[in-house]
Amino acid sequence: xxxxxxxxxxxxxxxxxxxxxxxxxxxxxxxxxxxxxxxxxxxxxxxxxxxxxxxxxxxxxxxxxxxxxxxxxxxxxxxxxxxxxxxxxxxxxxxxxxxxxxxxxxxxxxxxxxxxxxxxxxxxxxxxxxxxxxxxxxxxxxxxxxxxxxxxxxxxxxxxxxxxxxxxxxxxxxxxxxxxxxxxxxxxxxxxxxxxxxxxxxxxxxxxxxxxxxxxxxxxxxxxxxxxxxxxxxxxxxxxxxxxxxxxxxxxxxxxxxxxxxxxxxxxxxxxxxxxxxxxxxxx
Amino acid sequence: xxxxxxxxxxxxxxxxxxxxxxxxxxxxxxxxxxxxxxxxxxxxxxxxxxxxxxxxxxxxxxxxxxxxxxxxxxxxxxxxxxxxxxxxxxxxxxxxxxxxxxxxxxxxxxxxxxxxxxxxxxxxxxxxxxxxxxxxxxxxxxxxxxxxxxxxxxxxxxxxxxxxxxxxxxxxxxxxxxxxxxxxxxxxxxxxxxxxxxxx
Numbered sequence: 001x002x003x004x005x006x007x008x009x010x011x012x013x014x015x016x017x018x019x020x021x022x023x024x025x026x027x028x029x030x031x032x033x034x035x036x037x038x039x040x041x042x043x044x045x046x047x048x049x050x051x052x053x054x055x056x057x058x059x060x061x062x063x064x065x066x067x068x069x070x071x072x073x074x075x076x077x078x079x080x081x082x083x084x085x086x087x088x089x090x091x092x093x094x095x096x097x098x099x100x101x102x103x104x105x106x107x108x109x110x111x112x113x114x115x116x117x118x119x120x121x122x123x124x125x126x127x128x129x130x131x132x133x134x135x136x137x138x139x140x141x142x143x144x145x146x147x148x149x150x151x152x153x154x155x156x157x158x159x160x161x162x163x164x165x166x167x168x169x170x171x172x173x174x175x176x177x178x179x180x181x182x183x184x185x186x187x188x189x190x191x192x193x194x195x196x197x198x199x200x201x202x203x204x205x206x207x208x209x210x211x212x213x214x215x216x217x218x219x220x221x222x223x224x225x226x227x228x229x230x231x232x233x234x235x236x237x238x239x240x241x242x243x244x245x246x247x248x249x250x251x252x253x254x255x256x257x258x259x260x261x262x263x264x265x266x267x268x269x270x271x272x273x274x275x276x277x278x279x280x281x282x283x284x
Numbered sequence: 285x286x287x288x289x290x291x292x293x294x295x296x297x298x299x300x301x302x303x304x305x306x307x308x309x310x311x312x313x314x315x316x317x318x319x320x321x322x323x324x325x326x327x328x329x330x331x332x333x334x335x336x337x338x339x340x341x342x343x344x345x346x347x348x349x350x351x352x353x354x355x356x357x358x359x360x361x362x363x364x365x366x367x368x369x370x371x372x373x374x375x376x377x378x379x380x381x382x383x384x385x386x387x388x389x390x391x392x393x394x395x396x397x398x399x400x401x402x403x404x405x406x407x408x409x410x411x412x413x414x415x416x417x418x419x420x421x422x423x424x425x426x427x428x429x430x431x432x433x434x435x436x437x438x439x440x441x442x443x444x445x446x447x448x449x450x451x452x453x454x455x456x457x458x459x460x461x462x463x464x465x466x467x468x469x470x471x472x473x474x475x476x477x478x479x480x481x482x483x484x
Contacts, residue, residue: 022306025338101306103298104335129303129378129458137472144472195299197306199381269476281475284421 003115005091006036007107008155010082012075013043016098017050019199024059026101026197031108038090039063040082044072076164076173079148083158093158095151101197102150103128109194110152113141121157121186122178125150125194134280141189144270144280145178150196157186165222167259170212172219175279179227182268210248217244217252220277222261228273229263239277285312286361288354289375291320294328296375299460301332303377305340309384313341317361319350362441370438376460377432386455387435398440398447402455404433421458433457 009027013020027039039061043050046067054065064085068078083093092114094107106125113123124146126132136143151174161180164173178188217240224232241249272280285304289297297316304314316329326346333342345364350356358372369388373379387400407421433455440447 018308022339028338029335101302101339103302128299129306129380135472135475139471142472144476195302197302197381199306199308269473269480272476272479274479281479 003112004033004036004108005111006038006087006089007032007092007094007111007152008082008086008090009037009039009094009096009107010079010086011039011041011096011098012078012082013041013045013048013050013098014072015045015048016043017048017053019099020050020053021057022101023096023098024054024057024063027063028060029104030102030106031104032111034061037061037107038086040085041065042073042078042082043067044074044078074166074169075148075171076168077166080163080166083155083163086155090155093153093155095148095153096196097149097198099199100150103195103197106150106194106196107152110191113189113191113194114152114154118187119154120189121154121181122146122188123152123194124188124190125152125196126190126192127198127200128195130198130200133282133284134278135283136190141191142270143188143190144182144272145175146188146190148174148177149198149200150194157181157184160184165261167261168219168222170215170219172216172223172279175219176223176226179223179268179271182270183264183266188270210245213244214248214252214255217249218255218259220279221252221256222259223279224273225256226261226264227271232273235275236277239275243277285314285371285373285379286317286358286365287314287373287375287377288317288357288361289319289325289329291322291325293375294318294320294325296460297329298332299378300373300375301336301340301342303379303381305336306381307379307384308381309388311367312384313343313367315361315364316342316344317357318344318346319357320346362438365438368438369435370441371432371435373432373457378458378460379432380456380458383433383455383457384435386452390450390452391435391437394448394450396448397437397450399434399436399449400455401449401451402433402435402457403453405456405458407458407460432459 051065079095086093092111110123110125114120127149132147161177161184165176168176181188220236221233224236287300301314304312318325318329329344336342343364345360347357347360383402387402390400391397405421405423
């Protein structure tokens with residue numbers, strides 16, 4: 001296999017203009033052959049100045065930008081649209097959050113890890129400086145699920161899985177994609193040598209996070225129902241009600257009722273139903 | 285941001301510099317104080333500077349014979365600093381993205397304050413081939429001891445200018461400590477089996 005296969009970087013924007021200058025400069029510094037790298041951005045909040053800012057930044061790389069024609073599509077659906085734009089020769093998709101800055105060697109290390117046997121379908125970069133605390137196998141890198149903040153996905157596997165489940169608007173779609181990948185016989189790994197700055201919401205002080213929390217609960221209910229069934233949803237609901245303001249919890253339950261998936265019968269040792277709000281055991 | 289290094293630890297500087305590059309506060313630059321005449325160290329710093337071009341302005345100050353220890357290194361860095369605010373780091377420190385914006389905002393709000401202090405987290409781990417793997421994180425023992433979590437007004441650092449230090453613990457700096465021995469972690473599948481036994 002070619003050591004530098006074609007990669008499509010895809011970024012879903014939503015009121016993200018403040019992050020764009022560093023994101024673009026970080027993408028420009030990626031050590032990767034330019035002719036094998038294409039960046040696509042889809043803006044879920046057209047008119048927020050991102051288009052004009054990108055033009056002013058004059059990125060020194062191949063970048064296609066488009067505004068969503070249907071308002072805010074949500075994270076997964078927007079990524080599915082971008083993935084559909086990738087050509088047949090695109091071996092990998094690099095899903096990247098707008099508030100991310102990949103280290104200069106991040107993509108090379110992800111691609112290198114993706115090529116090593118047994119080949120994983122999903123390779124998650126190490127978030128920096130606040131590394132995601134979920135566990136991974138230190139020898140193999142195997143992890144229960146991969147965060148989509150900076151995630152390399154084999155294009156053929158993304159298509160085989162049908163992409164993200166677009167019933168999930170925001171959060172947990174990556175948990176769901178990873179678990180469907182495991183159930184389909186693919187592997188999900190964490191690559192600590194590939195680093196990517198991620199300004200997580202936990203570092204974004206002063207921001208009202210109630211909407212993000214609401215979407216997180218809806219996604220959490222969705223994956224509990226799909227993989228573990230009613231008893232798990234009941235446990236999750238109890239934990240959610242204990243942690244969240246009552247109006248947020250009830251709103252999440254109402255939305256969940258409209259997208260409730262059927263429960264899968266399959267099981268996998270890395271798909272673990274935890275008694276709290278997490279999707280994997282944490283290291284700290 | 286004045287970052288002092290020790291000979292042979294330039295590899296750790298990568299994380300410190302990327303953390304400074306990612307700060308949301310505008311107009312940040314890094315001054316790397318290199319305590320080494322080793323051309324290899326200088327070449328590695330220059331390579332990092334190249335990779336960060338467009339993201340962060342990096343200036344390098346070389347000190348050939350720092351008999352005064354870290355204080356001498358920091359003074360050399362401060363002599364090169366031009367901004368209103370400074371933070372004194374070493375090559376094992378990383379700042380969280382909002383660190384300078386939060387502490388800078390606190391200093392803007394109170395001109396009497398000479399410095400603003402965030403929270404310092406100690407992260408222990410082991411060095412692998414390509415970098416640092418964090419194993420555990422915990423608040424610093426007394427929560428205040430580490431200078432890396434302090435943003436100073438540069439004109440109040442010396443002499444008897446004095447002034448209050450305001451505490452803003454949501455601004456986080458991480459001090460990374462290399463463990464003498466590799467940490468032991470449980471393979472994921474064994475952990476999953478144990479969890480299934482605990483939570484059938």
